[in-house]
Amino acid sequence: xxxxxxxxxxxxxxxxxxxxxxxxxxxxxxxxxxxxxxxxxxxxxxxxxxxxxxxxxxxxxxxxxxxxxxxxxxxxxxxxxxxxxxxxxxxxxxxxxxxxxxxxxxxxxxxxxxxxxxxxxxxxxxxxxxxxxxxxxxxxxxxxxxxxxxxxxxxxxxxxxxxxxxxxxxxxxxxxxxxxxxxxxxxxxxxxxxxxxxxxxxxxxxxxxxxxxxxxxxxxxxxxxxxxxx
Amino acid sequence: xxxxxxxxxxxxxxxxxxxxxxxxxxxxxxxxxxxxxxxxxxxxxxxxxxxxxxxxxxxxxxxxxxxxxxxxxxxxxxxxxxxxxxxxxxxxxxxxxxxxxxxxxxxxxxxxxxxxxxxxxxxxxxxxxxxxxxxxxxxxxxxxxxxxxxxxxxxxxxxxxxxxxxxxxxxxxxxxxxxxxxxxxxxxxxxxxxxxxxxxxxxxxxxxxxxxxxxxxxxxxxxxxxxxxxxxxxxxxxxxxxxxxxxxxxxxxxxxxxxxxxxxxxxxxxxxxxxxxxxxxxxxxxxxxxxxxxxxxxxxxxxxxxxx
Numbered sequence: 001x002x003x004x005x006x007x008x009x010x011x012x013x014x015x016x017x018x019x020x021x022x023x024x025x026x027x028x029x030x031x032x033x034x035x036x037x038x039x040x041x042x043x044x045x046x047x048x049x050x051x052x053x054x055x056x057x058x059x060x061x062x063x064x065x066x067x068x069x070x071x072x073x074x075x076x077x078x079x080x081x082x083x084x085x086x087x088x089x090x091x092x093x094x095x096x097x098x099x100x101x102x103x104x105x106x107x108x109x110x111x112x113x114x115x116x117x118x119x120x121x122x123x124x125x126x127x128x129x130x131x132x133x134x135x136x137x138x139x140x141x142x143x144x145x146x147x148x149x150x151x152x153x154x155x156x157x158x159x160x161x162x163x164x165x166x167x168x169x170x171x172x173x174x175x176x177x178x179x180x181x182x183x184x185x186x187x188x189x190x191x192x193x194x195x196x197x198x199x200x201x202x203x204x205x206x207x208x209x210x211x212x213x214x215x216x217x218x219x220x221x222x223x224x225x226x227x228x229x230x
Numbered sequence: 231x232x233x234x235x236x237x238x239x240x241x242x243x244x245x246x247x248x249x250x251x252x253x254x255x256x257x258x259x260x261x262x263x264x265x266x267x268x269x270x271x272x273x274x275x276x277x278x279x280x281x282x283x284x285x286x287x288x289x290x291x292x293x294x295x296x297x298x299x300x301x302x303x304x305x306x307x308x309x310x311x312x313x314x315x316x317x318x319x320x321x322x323x324x325x326x327x328x329x330x331x332x333x334x335x336x337x338x339x340x341x342x343x344x345x346x347x348x349x350x351x352x353x354x355x356x357x358x359x360x361x362x363x364x365x366x367x368x369x370x371x372x373x374x375x376x377x378x379x380x381x382x383x384x385x386x387x388x389x390x391x392x393x394x395x396x397x398x399x400x401x402x403x404x405x406x407x408x409x410x411x412x413x414x415x416x417x418x419x420x421x422x423x424x425x426x427x428x429x430x431x432x433x434x435x436x437x438x439x440x441x442x443x444x445x446x447x448x449x450x451x452x453x454x455x456x457x458x459x460x461x462x463x464x465x466x467x468x469x470x471x472x473x474x475x476x477x478x479x480x481x482x483x484x485x486x487x488x489x490x491x492x493x494x495x496x497x498x499x500x501x502x503x504x505x506x507x508x509x510x511x512x513x514x515x516x517x518x519x520x521x522x523x524x525x526x527x528x529x530x531x532x533x534x535x536x537x538x
Contacts (some may be wrong), residue, residue, distance in 0.1 A: 057466040094400050150347050151402035151438035151456070173401040193401075194457035195466065203306040203458065 027074050029067045032060050033103055041111035045215045047200045055106070058195055062098030062174070069095055097174035101154060101189060108188050110217035120218035124187070124225040131166040141168050143209040146192045157188040157221070159228055185228045187221040279319075279329060279352060281312045284359035291364055294478040299462045307458055308355040315348035329353050330443060337444040350439035354404060357441075358454050363481035370482040374489050381431040389476055391433050392453075396472045399435040402456040406434050408447040409489060411496035429496060448492035451485045 035055055040048030069091040076084035110116035119135055120128060132138040138157065145168060146155035153172045160167050162183040169180050177186040190212060197208035284304060289297035315332075319325050324332050324345055333353060336346035369385060370378065382388035388407075396405035411429045431450070434442055442449045453459075453475050460471035 053465055061466070090400075153401075194461060198458060198461045199465075202302050203310070 027071060029070075030063050030099060032056075032063055033106065035106050037109075037111050037114070041113075042109055042116070042215045045211045046109070046197075050195075050197065050199050053199075054102075054191075054195060059098070059102040062095045062102065065091065066095035066099050094174050097176045097179075100176045101174055101191070104186055104189050105191055107220045108190075108217055109215050110219070112214065114217075115219050116215035116217055117213060118218060120222050122222055122226070123229070124218070124222040127166055127225065127229075138168070139213055142190065143206065145170050146190055146209050147206045149192055152193040154189050154191055154193075156184075156186050156190075158184045158186050159225060160184055161228060164229065185224065187224050188216065278316050279312055281309050282356055282359075284362075286364055291362060291479060294474045295362075296463050299459075302462070303454075303458060304355070304359065308352070311348045311351040311355065315345060315352055318345045318348060333441070333443055337440075347439045350441055353443075354439065354441050354452065354454070357449060358404075358452050360484055361451050361453075361481060362475070362479040363484070366479040366481050367477045368482065370486060372486065374482065374486045377431050377489070382433075388433075393469070393472050393476065395433050395435045396453050396455050397469050399437070399455050401437060403435060403437040404441065405453050405455060406436065406442050406447075406449055407451040407485070408432055408434055408442045408449050409492040409496070410447050411492070411499075429493075448488070448495065450488045450492065451480065 032055070035051070038048075039051040039055070042048075042051060069088055073085060073088045073092065075081075076088065119125065125135070128135055128138050132141065142155050142157065149155065149170050149172075151172070153170055153175075154177075156169045156171065156177045158167050158169055158177050158180075159165075160181065160183050166187075167184065169177060169184065171177060171180060177184045177189070190209065192205060192209075197205065201208040201211075281304075284300070288300040288304065291300065319332070322345075324335065327335065329349060329352060332345060332349040336343040336349060338346075369375065375385065378385055378388045382391060392405060392407060399405055408431070409429070410432045432447070434445075434447070436442070441452075453472065455468060455472075460468060464471040464474075
């Protein structure tokens with residue numbers, strides 16, 4: 001009978017193989033992480049209007065375009081279309097980087113009522129003093145570098161896992177910190193793209209940088225530091 | 231210092247004290263104009279770049295570009311570039327150069343020097359304000375439209391391409407329509423057999439402060455896609471901003487005027503190069519050799535000059 005012939009061992013194994021292949025072909029898509037606080041919870045340091053636009057529009061757009069680029073990359077790899085694989089790299093860097101960086105950023109911020117702005121204690125606090133002299137001078141350094149960055153980018157406090165020290169770095173556009181060095185782990189990133197502050201601070205980026213520290217979530221940075229320096 | 235007078239004459243083609251030679255061909259938008267301001271009670275000459283106002287009142291582009299945007303964009307951002315440029319240039323060898331010269335010199339073939347950002351952004355914003363007008367938009371005509379149709383297929387295709395370039399300039403930057411005369415596509419290549427066919431309109435995009443002057447193109451039109459240019463009016467919706475710019479703000483008259491100038495300069499330059507080639511063939515001294523002579527007599531920082 002036709003049905004029985006369909007279900008011979010040969011066809012069954014073929015069917016199993018192709019499902020396994022289908023699973024490995026399945027592409028993970030990314031979605032917008034929820035903010036652990038309300039849009040208005042970081043005021044007056046960062047306005048609710050900015051937080052909402054930043055999260056729902058900018059970050060979402062990076063994710064949408066990242067997913068699209070990944071799907072196109074997946075197809076190109078399967079077809080062996082090297083030109084397309086290479087051509088897609090910048091879209092992946094822009095949009096994937098945007099997703100990575102903003103995901104970290106939301107965790108780097110916290111309302112004052114939940115510890116935002118509270119200086120780091122423990123091993124991170126000690127490491128900051130060792131590497132920069134004091135928290136104030138770290139902040140000064142990050143603010144100076146953030147203000148001096150031309151165009152769009154990020155200023156980071158990072159851990160160099162190999163050299164076992166803290167570093168202040170800047171990256172352009174949406175380049176993640178790791179593009180500055182494979183051993184760099186981001187502890188704290190401050191977005192200095194104009195969209196991060198313009199509606200509130202207009203052209204005065206230094207004011208944004210001065211105020212953002214009031215809502216920086218040092219607890220999260222400490223957790224990452226402790227985990228990565230173990 | 232005796233240097234000031236001699237510096238003036240030598241600046242057109244060489245800047246001995248910088249140890250730099252500007253190539254001895256003429257630049258697209260180069261005017262040997264320097265603005266000198268003599269300070270009241272001293273013999274020091276200071277060149278200052280001025281913040282030029284847009285050719286219309288700050289509210290004239292409403293509702294397409296708000297007065298608030300102009301107040302910040304021109305009144306703060308553009309003004310800051312000019313002020314900081316002046317601070318950076320005073321007392322250096324860049325002092326006295328035209329803005330276009332500073333841009334080329336400080337671009338330094340990609341190895342950007344500090345004054346580049348402020349100089350280029352000062353120039354870019356002047357160019358941007360002049361690219362727009364109240365009641366702008368519509369369609370160009372005449373030579374400009376002919377060239378657009380020749381090089382892009384149709385006006386609609388041109389609009390599509392320009393909008394796409396502006397939308398996909400990632401991060402901060404600009405999108406441009408430019409006139410490319412006798413340049414090959416690779417930046418540092420020289421066209422060995424220039425022909426009329428090489429002169430064409432191109433759409434290019436550039437990051438941060440970079441502009442097509444550094445690639446030796448003649449810019450004709452630009453749109454600023456730094457977020458500060460559109461954020462107050464459009465927030466994240468850059469494509470909407472770009473559409474409104476194309477449909478309601480572009481001054482095609484200005485673009486046309488720039489195209490005529492560009493064609494004239496390109497023709498001038500070709501004649502210059504012809505003349506120089508002929509002179510070299512005939513063994514006459516060229517400008518380069520004349521400049522070498524000039525260099526001997528220019529006072530510079532070397533103490534082993536015979537003039538001392």
